[in-house]
Amino acid sequence: MRLLPVLSAAAALLALAPPGFGQAGKAELFGAIQDPAGLAVANARVAGEEQATGARIEVTSDARGDYHLLGLAAGRYVLTVEKPGFRPHRQTGITLRIGDQTQLNIRLELGQASQSVAVNAETSLLETANGSVDSHVSQTEIEKLPLDGRNFIPLVALSPGVALPGGGSLLPRINGSRPRTNEYLYDGISVLQPEPGQVAFYPIIDAMEEFRLNINAYSPEYGRSNGGTVMVIGKSGTNQFHGTLFEFFRNEALNARNYFAQPGPKPEFRRNQYGLTLGGPIRANKTFFFAAWQGTRLRTGITRQSVVPTVAQRRGVFRAAIYDPATSP
Structure with a gap:
């Protein structure tokens, strides 16, 4: 039974592998944790939680008080900061867009853990971390x-x-x-x-x-x-079921007549685009689904222009001499 040792080794490698984040399109939230005097607060626990899915990422501030949350999906976040000797800090209203690199500095207040500071403020859309x-x-x-x-x-x-x-x-x-x-x-x-x-x-x-x-x-x-x-x-699934049902259409009855179209009914032009989307939880705060489908039907009448022989020409009557371009000088 050589399969069991191989599976055990593969499981061990997966367990020891560090987590990685696909950075293309992911957002970042970073900044400095400071005390009331503006000095760095090291080893503070910083957590960012996405409100729609409950996805949570935690880091610890370094010796300079800096923190950096990487690989964040676009959405609205709640940031919490905890450190013994300081009041817990909770800030809502943080919106991260695709590819954002947002700096947010936090200044803690002295106090007990039973006393908390709640802040509801939008983050600035001005990015100072890069010159793109x-x-x-x-x-x-x-x-x-x-x-x-x-x-x-x-x-x-x-x-x-x-x-x-x-x-x-x-x-x-x-x-x-x-x-x-x-x-x-x-x-x-x-x-x-x-x-x-x-x-x-x-x-x-x-x-x-x-x-x-x-x-x-x-x-x-x-x-x-x-x-x-x-x-x-x-879009992705969230802790709430959500979806849309749509149809968009065009019809010749709503269009202006083609200038070159023949008298009579307008040329047919009918386009229907319809579909639906549906997303929701499979397991709350853990697993979600999202599906989308769209169909298109198109029927069009085309107006074309071309030169055809006149009635006299079809009878062989021409007002000017006819030359064969392949043999004429």
Whole structure:
């Protein structure tokens, strides 16, 4: 029975392996823990808890009083700080977006553990930890702004230095770069096909939480491309069941007539996009699920223009001489 020792060794290696965090698209929360005099507080226990899922990450401040919470999913957090001899500190209203690096310094107050300090304050959206130029588009903007075809890519053009090339091409030019030089990350995973610049798929709008566009001077972890980086984070399950049921449609009855269309009924144009999303808990604060589906039906009548012989020409009557271009001088 050689299988048992192998499984035991593999289990031991997994148990000893340190935890790792996928950094692409994850947020960071860091700062300094200080006493009322502004001096560093070492060995303070700092915990960040995501309110929707109850996910909790704990660290301890170092000798300089610094703490650093890594690999945080975008969402709303509660930060608690505890240290013997000081009142427990609890701060709510902390919103972290995709890829944020937010600094939050905490000043503790002297007192007993039975006395706590509660703070409800929004964190600043100004990032001072890096010099990158980026743009965020929130879930509300994604869902409310009009989109032809229910594709989020046109929203990228809301950022400065970004243009859609047109001519049937969907992918944007960022800071003058070619469309195929951009990187696309969905939940930290590249979705580019082997052919440069070809995006494998586009997420369902109702399944997107937010997205971020790195325009210039971004971190080396996004340095695979020499254009911009489009990072999308999808929705996830939470401790509450939630979902949507949607349909968007276009119909020729609501469209203006094509200028070149023949008299009579308008050419048919009917597009229906429908679907649903559903998420919730499998085990509270532990395991969640989220699923999304979308279908599209499209029927269109196309107006075309072409040159056809007149009635006289079909009878062989021509007003001018006819030459064979293959043999005529």
